[in-house]
Amino acid sequence: MDILRRNNVTVTGSADGPVVMLAHGFGCDQNMWRLIVPALAERYRVVLFDYVGSGSSDLTAWSPERYSSLQGYAQDVIEVCEALGHEQVVFVGHSVSAMVGVLAAEAAPERIGTLVMVAPSPCYLDDEGYRGGFSAEDIDELLASLESNYLGWSSAMAPVIMGNPERPELGQELTNSFCATDPDIARVFARTTFLTDSREDLKKVSVPTLVLECSQDAIAPREVGAYVHAAIPSSRLVTLDATGHCPQLSAPEATAQALLDFLGAQR
């Protein structure tokens, strides 16, 4: 199987630079990173990809068995690294992908040398002595709305993203694939994302790690960032003055700068 085609792998930036792998979270695809890629590309070899089931990946390679656990996504990461022959990469994971990076680093330590966790959360559900931001009722309502397919991720979403005549520079291909997730696949991804408790896995992280959180995040509150930082002794916590769950979009310059500062300090 051609892994690079399966995961729609894109490689750009400095040919000789250290490898930085950017992994999207639940929702869209590698285009989430497009605003910070130029800043990274000057000094780093930038690897972008879509998880199987997302973006322009090969949907025929998707199976509910493999992608019902975060290990399946971690396997995608390891297989892309193997296909490219990269070792000791800097893995930048957004949202649920931050935990995918933790699992990949544990399973294949020679592949992952550094972790950057953007807006991470090891557990979205509130627990005793832990605030994940979502009550059990919230999760139930969320899963029910996924099952009933009422939100915009229903197939009714498709016409909305079919092109944008006012901004032709975006390109048809981009607008068609970006966020256009198969509803059944999105449901499995969401269940995996919001029902997994990965808090125990944090303790196994030994590589240098940057925890990058937003000051106002509706999905991963500040308490969660602090928890992740505390659970990983080798981590640094940086709080961006940014709103929302996607600082690479809402505050791309600050996000890129925080990344570059951290990586520069590592060298």
Place this chain on the structure above:
Amino acid sequence: MSRVDEEPEPTGTGDEAGTTAAFTALLEDSAEELYESAPCGYLSTLMDGTIAKVNATLLSWLGLECAAVVGRVRFTDLLSIGGKLYHETHFAPLLQMQGELRGIALEMKTAGGGRLPVLVSSVVKYTSGGEPLLIRTTVFDASDRRAYEQELLRRRQEAEQARAEAEQARMEAEQARQQAEADRGRLADALAVLQKSLLPDALPALPGLEAAGYYHTASPYQLGGDFYDLFPLDEDRWAFFLGDVCGKGPQAASLTSLSRYTLRSAAHHAPEPIAALTTLNTVLHERFTNGGDPRYCTVIFGQLEPQPGGHVTVRLASGGHPSALVLRADGTAEFLPTPGGLLVGILPTAPFATAETTLAPGDTLLLYTDGLTEARTGPARDSLFGEDALRTFAACQAPATAQELITALSGLLESFGDGLDDDTALLALGVPTHPPTRPATNRPG
């Protein structure tokens, strides 16, 4: 269209002014009023989602006060948990990239804890320098549409359920069909074994005589009623019979079995053909017809007695059975008529017709049941093969050994196809031109 017979409508500046004033009073002259009371919700947010302005319509839908919202909460704070997640993972990234989004289905929270299904469209307003400044959003109440969608979803689930049930029923029907097919196969196997038990396993080897038999089964699921046998009476003489009982199925089979064994035992006690048939008649009549359940058969019973010079004398008696046919060595074929013989088993005492002939080397005697002569040869129900055609066919074969004749006739039966719808038994007895070194034996077909 003008009304020439009436005075023109009055025109004057005073009236025009009055009309304009009336329209102005009717129309909402204030943009503010238009914004606040529009039939859809309006809100504007900063790029971080903080609500900067919201109209009265949306506030009333959500049961919120303006002061509690503006500058205090973000758009995502007004969304249900699913809506909030969708906003963060899809809506905001798409809006950031495309600058606008239309008709996205979300759910908003109301002050009373309820959920308001809405359709949201947003557009980013940019500064003259191209920097995103704020987001303008319209919100449409989609409660009715949601109810409609729920109805559609329910109908689809019902349709899927019905489809699954239909598929299940189809699979069960297929299983039943396979079971029935297996049952039919087992029935056919059992019937074939039973049918075989009504015929001799193999015809015995006769000195100076060749015998061949054939049995055609019309249906593997129906026991036929034809039978034949060939067996020794003593060191020199042999007996044979061939018959056809009334009806089909298990009752016919039991009658066949009874007839066969009665004739066999009768032959040993009173081997004369008439005596054997009379014994069978008595047994069948007492057993069935006397009990109000008349059953009967047609049968030819005969004796074979070798003569000097390789000749064989045949003496036979018939109870209502089609005449035997003799193929001569000279290429002719003739019936051996046995007119007047009665069905066996119908009356307490019955007359039977006898006939006698001598088979010379090269001659062959043929016995058959009416399945052969009553086979249909054309589309009409009454276009039957018939005795004349049989004699002509046999004459074309003569001279023929017993096996040659049976082979030719079985080919003929096959050529009838669907026209042959009854069981058919054939028994041929022939005197070889040159006595074989070893007596020939033949199994039934």
